[in-house]
Amino acid sequence: xxxxxxxxxxxxxxxxxxxxxxxxxxxxxxxxxxxxxxxxxxxxxxxxxxxxxxxxxxxxxxxxxxxxxxxxxxxxxxxxxxxxxxxxxxxxxxxxxxxxxxxxxxxxxxxxxxxxxxxxxxxxxxxxxxxxxxxxxxxxxxxxxxxxxxxxxxxxxxxxxxxxxxxxxxxxxxxxxxxxxxxxxxxxxxxxxxxxxxxxxxxxxxxxxxxxxxxxxxxxxxxxxxxxxxxxxxxxxxxxxxxxxxxxxxxxxxxxxxxxxxxxxxxxxxxxxxxxxxxxxxxxxxxxxxxxxxxxxxxxxxxxxxxxxxxxxxxxxxxxxxxxxxxxxxxxxxxxxxxxxxxxxxxxxxxxxxxxxxxxxxxxxxxxxxxxxxxxxxxxxxxxxxxxxxxxxxxxxxxxxxxxxxxxxxxxxxxxxxxxxxxxxxxxxxxxxxxxxxxxxxxxxxxxxxxxxxxxxxxxxxxxxxxxxxxxxxxxxxxxxxxxxxxxxxxxxxxxxxxxxxxxxxxxxxxxxxxxxxxxxxxxxxxxxxxxxxxxxxxxxxxxxxxxxxxxxxxxxxxxxxxxxxxxxxxxxxxxxxxxxxxxxxxxxxxxxxxxxxxxxxxxxxxxxxx
Ligand code: F6R
Numbered sequence: 027x028x029x030x031x032x033x034x035x036x037x038x039x040x041x042x043x044x045x046x047x048x049x050x051x052x053x054x055x056x057x058x059x060x061x062x063x064x065x066x067x068x069x070x071x072x073x074x075x076x077x078x079x080x081x082x083x084x085x086x087x088x089x090x091x092x093x094x095x096x097x098x099x100x101x102x103x104x105x106x107x108x109x110x111x112x113x114x115x116x117x118x119x120x121x122x123x124x125x126x127x128x129x130x131x132x133x134x135x136x137x138x139x140x141x142x143x144x145x146x147x148x149x150x151x152x153x154x155x156x157x158x159x160x161x162x163x164x165x166x167x168x169x170x171x172x173x174x175x176x177x178x179x180x181x182x183x184x185x186x187x188x189x190x191x192x193x194x195x196x197x198x199x200x201x202x203x204x205x206x207x208x209x210x211x212x213x214x215x216x217x218x219x220x221x222x223x224x225x226x227x228x229x230x231x232x233x234x235x236x237x238x239x240x241x242x243x244x245x246x247x248x249x250x251x252x253x254x255x256x257x258x259x260x261x262x263x264x265x266x267x268x269x270x271x272x273x274x275x276x277x278x279x280x281x282x283x284x285x286x287x288x289x290x291x292x293x294x295x296x297x298x299x300x301x302x303x304x305x306x307x308x309x310x311x312x313x314x315x316x317x318x319x320x321x322x323x324x325x326x327x328x329x330x331x332x333x334x335x336x337x338x339x340x341x342x343x344x345x346x347x348x349x350x351x352x353x354x355x356x357x358x359x360x361x362x363x364x365x366x367x368x369x370x371x372x373x374x375x376x377x378x379x380x381x382x383x384x385x386x387x388x389x390x391x392x393x394x395x396x397x398x399x400x401x402x403x404x405x406x407x408x409x410x411x412x413x414x415x416x417x418x419x420x421x422x423x424x425x426x427x428x429x430x431x432x433x434x435x436x437x438x439x440x441x442x443x444x445x446x447x448x449x450x451x452x453x454x455x456x457x458x459x460x461x462x463x464x465x466x467x468x469x470x471x472x473x474x475x476x477x478x479x480x481x482x483x484x485x486x487x488x489x490x491x492x493x494x495x496x497x498x499x500x501x502x503x504x505x506x507x508x509x510x511x512x513x514x515x516x517x518x519x520x521x522x523x524x525x526x527x528x529x530x531x532x533x534x535x536x537x538x539x540x541x542x543x544x545x546x547x548x549x550x551x552x553x554x555x556x557x558x559x560x561x562x563x564x565x566x567x568x569x570x571x572x573x574x575x576x577x578x579x580x581x582x583x584x585x586x587x588x589x590x591x592x593x594x595x596x597x598x599x600x601x602x603x604x605x606x607x608x609x610x611x612x613x614x615x616x617x618x619x620x621x622x623x624x625x626x627x628x629x630x631x632x633x634x635x636x637x
Pocket of ligand 1: 438
């Protein structure tokens with residue numbers, strides 16, 4: 027959450043480059059934005075409340091400068107106001123900072139700085155950072171001042187700092203992602219490149235796609251590291267040097283060329299990324315199945331040998347793990363423990379070097395999961411990452427990776443990554459059962475059925491249903507077995523983009539309380555299986571129908587109880603994958619009909635890098 031972008035290089039349009047980069051990071055936070063352009067001995071600051079995508083840099087009076095930083099915000103401390111937007115300046119105006127994360131001890135730091143006469147103008151935790159750096163500058167050079175300031179900060183963070191009178195960019199990371207892009211990287215200097223890189227320009231961003239149009243040569247800043255970018259003594263290019271944030275020692279860094287195609291992250295002919303990504307599921311399931319079988323079998327062995335496996339994820343990824351619990355039980359007759367990333371720390375007592383942690387994450391940057399990794403490492407627990415973003419923090423910290431292969435997912439609401447994760451965990455369950463080939467067959471059949479049914483006519487049918495329910499106050503979703511976590515996932519999808527109150531339940535649980543919420547025409551979405559458990563779920567549906575509920579049946583077979591039938595193919599253990607797709611479409615259409623932006627839902631952000 028929060029997007030950071032910075033540029034130092036040979037172009038004099040740094041401000042415009044930063045705005046363009048921030049637009050690609052908008053999914054990380056979109057309540058306000060700002061940039062700082064470095065002018066001789068001062069900064070030009072532009073801040074605005076609202077979305078960076080609505081900002082036209084050609085209409086703003088951007089400066090001619092080769093050094094600028096910017097930020098698109100997802101508010102944590104302090105309301106959504108221009109004053110609270112980043113960049114933040116030190117009270118003496120010498121330091122500008124953009125920051126992602128939380129300064130947990132900001133209160134104590136703020137009070138200490140106030141005693142020294144520092145005046146604060148915002149309500150943010152961030153404002154202490156430029157002031158800490160400014161205080162350290164009294165005795166240190168700029169990079170050392172940043173390092174010493176960073177050591178005083180408690181919490182997960184990344185930030186980039188500028189000084190009013192230096193052509194230097196300094197960035198520090200401890201928890202939240204920062205990636206350094208090097209344009210026209212000079213590999214000739216390879217031999218002497220310990221802790222050093224040379225390029226015609228440097229980018230620093232929270233995520234790679236932000237600068238992919240300019241370079242695919244990147245270096246990942248790791249936790250407790252900083253990078254200092256300056257002009258080379260010859261003056262014709264720039265140096266990037268990497269240091270340990272604690273000791274100040276230079277650290278060796280590799281520059282890697284990554285393969286993401288910049289164009290893939292564009293909307294194409296679709297009105298929204300969410301719709302495009304839903305339709306991409308025609309291909310992404312098949313891509314997810316394209317796993318290195320050796321790795322798959324290795325993970326299956328790890329699960330079999332482990333004295334307890336914990337599958338963790340947050341939000342949608344957590345629901346995928348919960349579905350996996352049922353899939354492992356039915357396919358592999360194996361129990362796995364499932365817990366949300368934010369709850370994993372409660373399980374510390376059960377962790378031994380024989381425990382296995384399997385983390386599912388689209389972004390690979392979710393703070394709650396990274397915190398779980400910290401505990402796992404401490405307890406010598408082996409880790410497996412089921413991750414979509416290659417090179418992300420979780421991918422780099424995992425002992426083994428099963429790549430999700432869904433491609434860039436831009437819409438905040440996860441769709442194609444969800445079903446790809448489900449496909450991988452289903453395949454893994456089959457591998458644990460020693461039935462990999464059968465698993466591949468079942469899932470390949472599901473992939474081909476999805477390719478078939480996911481078409482504009484199907485989407486139009488979901489839109490018709492959305493028209494009928496677009497003004498309801500609440501709706502409910504039920505399912506049994508692996509469809510129960512899918513009911514929870516369906517509810518998340520409906521909540522986050524339509525803003526309609528939606529809740530998921532295990533089908534049999536309704537009568538134990540939630541049935542009291544059903545009124546005339548309250549929509550109930552029911553995942554009704556074709557065979558096993560069909561009768562049980564239909565009984566629960568009948569109980570709602572008898573109380574006036576409007577029944578939307580998601581099922582391979584129609585039933586007289588359904589007011590609306592959403593047909594899905596009958597695909598055995600891949601049923602949760604095909605069941606969730608129409609609800610993604612329903613949520614999308616509800617959002618559009620209710621005039622919400624489905625790509626950027628209010629209050630949310632794509633990559634949740636705070637605890
Ligand atoms: C909901 C959604 C979120 C994420 C959650 C975890 O549509 O996208 O609930 O699933 O924030 O994110 P990742 O998968 O990046 O760890």
